[in-house]
Structure formats: structure tokens, C-alpha cells
Amino acid sequence: MAYWLMKSEPEEFSIDALKKVKSEPWTGVRNYQARNFMWQDMRPGDGVLFYHSNCPVPGVAGLAEVVGEAQPDPTQFVPDSDYFDPKSDPDAPRWWLRHVAFTRKFKRVVSLDQLRAEAETLGDFALLRRGNRLSILPVSDAQWAHILKLAADD
Template identity: 60%
Template sequence: MTARRRYWLMKSEPEAFSIDDLQRVDIEPWNGVRNYQARNFMRDGMRVGDGVLFYHSNTAVPGIVGTATVASEAYPDETQFDPKSDYHDPKSTREEPRWHLVDIKFERKLSRTISLDEIKRHADRLGEEFALIRRGNRLSVFPVSAAQYKYLLSLE
């Protein structure tokens, strides 16, 4: 029996790691997530093959710029153990790692950016609870329904 594919949206600042960077490296460990809710989605919710909307945040035109897939089960984020890393967490141990991640694999770049502005104009179709357009939302990883995923990509 095959479990149904799930869908997610993952934010990245293009200056730090863009869709072009993902295309170049093909597979990337999604390190640096230091928010428990986002971690829980990766650790407990994601499965290999799940669909990912790749979103550029904190940039001139924030929006969805590509798609990717989940390419691994969750495993500990190495950067938490590295004192030289920006993501170092002195309270985390190898015996009980605090932060987990998954590998993300490039799928495709969209022909154009589906901007946040445009997404907001489709709020009625996406539902008021859609995390991206909910006021004050800062989650960098969150679930998207199959219908939302399909609808967002149909805007391309």
C-alpha cells in the first residue's frame, strides 16, 4: 500500500540559497531550520517523494520559483554540532540531537515567479488559513494541501 503524497512549502532567502543553487547542486540537506514547528514537519511529516514548493523570501519579489521533492528520511542536521557554524546549537548532543532535516531534490524552475502579491489575490481560492498569507506567519516550512499545490502551480 502506497501512502498518499504530501505537499509542502519551503522558504529560502535567495541570497543564502536560491532555486538556481538547488538546480546546481541537485540535492541539498535543508540545514539551518531552528524552529520547532518547522522541524516537526520535516522530522515527522515528510516522506521521500513528497512535493515541495520552493519559495524565495526576503527579496524584491517574494514568491514561488520552483518545485522540488523530498529526497530522504529525516536525519540529524550536522551543522548543530559544528561550533564554527552559524547554526551551531551548544545545547544539542549527538546522543539526543535537537534538529533534524531532510534532503531536498531539485525538480524544476517555474517559467515565472508566482509572487506573494499574486498569491494573496487568490486568497479566496486558497483558504484564509493558508499559512503563507496568514498575518504574521513566519514559518519557513509548512504543509500545503494537494488542492492548494495544484492550484498554485496552475497560476504559472
């Protein structure tokens, strides 16, 4: 089992929206490294830290789980989609997705500021690296455990 952090803007799709629909295809990823994580590295059963970004209090809002195998992202083929890619071919798709399922919402967001304050304990946490803007990031076992502990401290 591996662990991941997946970012979403809560105005677009929040942990509450995932809770409501139970499972959702993670579409619209248009960065090759993030795409490769979904396409080649993620596996059903992997844990996901659901991260709210670009909002007043960015941070980890809850947990999800990767469900199902990688599939071509259909938005790449829809001309009026924000994620349309005219160079992508249905016979050789360029962009992939994974479905994620809701696990639980935290009582409070584990904020980016709180994660930064824990930088020494979190070690080389990709989210805290300068200039890292990837929407999907790997999370180590130790980082996962520590963030769950932070979420439980109330």
C-alpha cells in the same frame, strides 16, 4: 503524498543553486514546529514549493521533492556554524533535516502578491496567515494544484 512550502533567501540558496547541485540537505531550521514537519511529517516523494523570501519579489520560484529520511542536522554540532546549538547532543539531536532534490524552475515567480490576490481560492493557506513566519509550511492538495495552475498561466 503530502506537499510543503519551503522558504529560502535566494542570496543564500536559490532554486538555481538547487538546480545546479541537484540535491541539498535543508539545514539550519531552528524553529520547533518547522523542525517537526521535517522530522516527523515529511516523507520521501513529497512535493515542495520552493519559495524565495526576503527578496525584491518574494514568491514560489519552482518545485522540489523531499528525498531520503530525516537525519540530524550536522550544523547544530559545529561551533563556528551560524546554526550551532550548544544544548544539542549527538546522542539526542535537537535539530533535523531532509534532503530536497530539484524538480523544475517556473518560467516566472508566482509572487506573494499574486498569492494574496488568490487568497479566497487558496483558503486557509498558512503562508498568508498574519504573523506566520515559519520557513516550512504544509500545503493542501487543492493549494498545490492552484499554485501550479498560476505558474502555468503565461
